[in-house]
Amino acid sequence: MKREDMRTTHWLRWPLRRLFFTITTTVLVFLTLVLLLGVRQYLLYDQCQQAVIDADRLLFQFTGIKDHLNESLVLEKEISLHTLSGELLHLEKEMEQLKGNILVPENLKTTLPTRVELVGIEVRLRAIHEKRHDRAGEVAEVLRILNNTNITLQQFRFLLTDHTQGILVGLHRIIIGTLGLIVVLSCTLLYLLNRYLAAPILSLSQLPALKRQEEEDHAQYSIDTLVNRLHHLLEEKDHPLQRTTDSEITSAAQIQQEALRYRYATTGYIGSELASELTNSLNGVMNYTQTLIDICEHGINREREITLCQALMKEEKKSVELVAALQRISQWQAARSGSDIPLRVVFDLLALVLEKPLRIETIVLNLPANCRHTVTVPAGDLWLVLLTLLHQGKMALNRKPTDPDTDRQLGILCREHPETANRLQLLLTNSASSWHEDPADAVWPTSAFCAHLLHLHGASLIPEDTTRASHITLDLPCHTISS
Numbered sequence: 001m002k003r004e005d006m007r008t009t010h011w012l013r014w015p016l017r018r019l020f021f022t023i024t025t026t027v028l029v030f031l032t033l034v035l036l037l038g039v040r041q042y043l044l045y046d047q048c049q050q051a052v053i054d055a056d057r058l059l060f061q062f063t064g065i066k067d068h069l070n071e072s073l074v075l076e077k078e079i080s081l082h083t084l085s086g087e088l089l090h091l092e093k094e095m096e097q098l099k100g101n102i103l104v105p106e107n108l109k110t111t112l113p114t115r116v117e118l119v120g121i122e123v124r125l126r127a128i129h130e131k132r133h134d135r136a137g138e139v140a141e142v143l144r145i146l147n148n149t150n151i152t153l154q155q156f157r158f159l160l161t162d163h164t165q166g167i168l169v170g171l172h173r174i175i176i177g178t179l180g181l182i183v184v185l186s187c188t189l190l191y192l193l194n195r196y197l198a199a200p201i202l203s204l205s206q207l208p209a210l211k212r213q214e215e216e217d218h219a220q221y222s223i224d225t226l227v228n229r230l231h232h233l234l235e236e237k238d239h240p241l242q243r244t245t246d247s248e249i250t251s252a253a254q255i256q257q258e259a260l261r262y263r264y265a266t267t268g269y270i271g272s273e274l275a276s277e278l279t280n281s282l283n284g285v286m287n288y289t290q291t292l293i294d295i296c297e298h299g300i301n302r303e304r305e306i307t308l309c310q311a312l313m314k315e316e317k318k319s320v321e322l323v324a325a326l327q328r329i330s331q332w333q334a335a336r337s338g339s340d341i342p343l344r345v346v347f348d349l350l351a352l353v354l355e356k357p358l359r360i361e362t363i364v365l366n367l368p369a370n371c372r373h374t375v376t377v378p379a380g381d382l383w384l385v386l387l388t389l390l391h392q393g394k395m396a397l398n399r400k401p402t403d404p405d406t407d408r409q410l411g412i413l414c415r416e417h418p419e420t421a422n423r424l425q426l427l428l429t430n431s432a433s434s435w436h437e438d439p440a441d442a443v444w445p446t447s448a449f450c451a452h453l454l455h456l457h458g459a460s461l462i463p464e465d466t467t468r469a470s471h472i473t474l475d476l477p478c479h480t481i482s483s
Contacts (some may be wrong), residue, residue: 019192020189023185023188023189024189026185027182027185027186027189030178030181030182030185031182033178034175034178034179034182037171037174037175037178038175040171041168041171041172041175044167044168044171045168047101047103048103048164048167048168049164051098051101051103051104051160051164052157052160052161052164054094054097054098054101055098055153055156055157055160055161056157057094058091058094058095058098058153058157059150059153059154059156059157061087061090061091061094062091062149062150062153063150063153065084065087065088065091065146066146066147066149066150069084069125069142069143069146070143070146073128073139073142073143074139084122084125085122088118088119088121088122091113091118092115092118095112095113098112099112103163103164103167104160104163105163108156108159108160108163111152111155111156111159112152112153112156113149113152113153117145117149120145121142121145121146121149124138124141124142124145125142128142252456255449255452255453255456256456258445258449259380259381259384259445259449259453262384262388262443262444262445262449263332263380263383263384265442265443265444266384266387266388266443266444267329267330268443269443270329270353270387271326273353273356273357274322274325274326274353277318277322277356278319278322278323278326281315281318281319281322282319284311284315285312285315285316285319288308288311288312288315289312291308292305292308292309292312295308321352322352325349325352325353328345328349329349329383331379332378332379332380332383340374340375340376340479341374341375341377341378341379341382342373342374343368343371343373343374343375343414343424343478344370344371344372346379346382346383346386347367347368347371347412349383350365350367350386350387350390351365351367354390358394358410361394361397361398362407362408363394363397363408363409363410364407364408364409364410364411365390365410365411366409366410366411366412367411367412368412368413368414371414372480373414373416373424373478373479373480374478374479374480375424375459375476375477375478376457376458376476376477376478376479377454377457377459377476377477378457381453381454381456381457382476384445384450384453385450385453385454385461385474386412386426388444388445388447388450389428389435389447389450389472390410390412390428391444392435392436392437392444392447393410393428393430393432393435394410394430395436395437395438396430396432396434396435396436397410397430397431397432399432399436400432400434406431407431408430408431408432409429409430409431410429410430410431411428411429411430412426412427412428412429413426413427413429414426414427415427417475422477422478422479423475423476423477423478424475424476424477424478425473425474425475425476426473426474426476427471427472427473428471428472428473428474429471433470433471434470435447435463435470435472447461447463447472454474454476457477458477459474459475459476459477460474460475461473461474461475462474462475
């Protein structure tokens with residue numbers, strides 16, 4: 001826990017203005033770097049393209065000269081040495097231009113024909129021109145030199161193309177890497193905003209909305225609505241909304257008022273889960289119904305039809321149970337005194353509401369299977385107390401590291417009072433052997449408040465700590481349901 005606090009404190013100690021300014025400035029610096037690299041990429045590409053064009057032009061011109069000389073020498077045609085000298089001089093200028101290009105590496109510049117080699121070709125051609133007979137050997141030597149020079153220029157062109165492509169690919173990688181850093185920094189900023197600011201802002205913005213006019217559902221979490229709520233909260237900073245502490249609760253009316261607020265809060269907490277389950281169940285009903293209609297129209301398989309009917313009945317039963325649970329919970333909000341409630345109904349409702357969410361968190365909920373007692377504590381108050389204590393047990397299990405191969409248990413045991421008649425004890429236990437409560441939580445009451453609430457109805461909440469375990473006992477007035 002201490003190491004985790006040290007890791008998060010490093011970020012939390014930074015002022016928000018400094019944190020946002022640092023990340024934003026870094027992103028802008030990298031973005032500017034990308035723009036500069038992009039400009040350099042364009043200029044470098046233009047220069048590389050020009051160098052390749054010059055190499056292509058040089059190769060094309062020399063290839064034309066070679067083909068002309070080959071044809072003239074083989075067919076013994078007259079060669080214009082003056083014209084040839086001009087063309088070779090132009091080729092020399094082209095090669096000097098390539099040698100002066102900074103994009104051409106030095107090892108490639110050395111492979112280009114030199115002025116001496118071009119002059120040597122011209123000298124050999126003059127000798128052949130002056131010699132009328134027995135010049136086959138000189139002609140073959142000139143043809144060999146022309147072919148070797150042409151091959152050298154072709155290799156130069158290919159190597160220069162590969163070199164320029166390598167430069168461009170390297171610059172592409174730098175730009176992509178810089179863009180990747182920008183994405184990482186932007187995502188980091190969004191992550192910090194979502195983790196450390198989003199939830200507190202949403203919770204804070206809902207405080208003044210408790211007593212304001214109702215808003216549209218679609219605007220509940222819009223930016224404009226959140227800003228207005230925060231502005232409203234700042235305007236009321238001289239009269240902040242305060243939570244009544246347990247020590248300030250003195251009268252039964254105050255306790256009932258706080259209990260009503262807690263019942264509404266916990267109903268909202270579990271209502272979303274029930275609504276989701278009901279939606280899934282209704283979707284299953286519609287899907288099974290449509291499948292049955294399709295099967296009946298085509299008369300496919302009678303056994304399949306029976307199976308689907310059973311599944312449909314199961315989903316319909318689940319939907320009915322969920323609707324009934326929502327209705328019963330809403331009826332319990334009043335918490336009328338003097339009303340009796342069978343514990344079996346409470347346990348069935350707890351199983352319906354909590355078993356699946358707890359199973360997702362790998363927690364097994366154990367509830368009494370056969371409990372034939374009815375308690376005289378108002379249903380809404382008993383429901384609030386049991387939900388609160390089970391929530392505290394769940395929080396304790398989640399905070400305590402356990403063996404992944406060991407099931408985490410959370411349960412309620414039902415037993416009659418060993419000494420007093422018409423009294424019932426509910427023993428709440430968990431495998432963590434501890435209970436965790438957050439006094440600053442505005443949704444869930446504390447154990448002390450639950451004890452105050454039960455005391456109004458002649459019941460009690462008794463924490464029992466031993467050296468090996470910690471559990472909570474609820475001592476409730478009851479009577480047994482006749483069979």
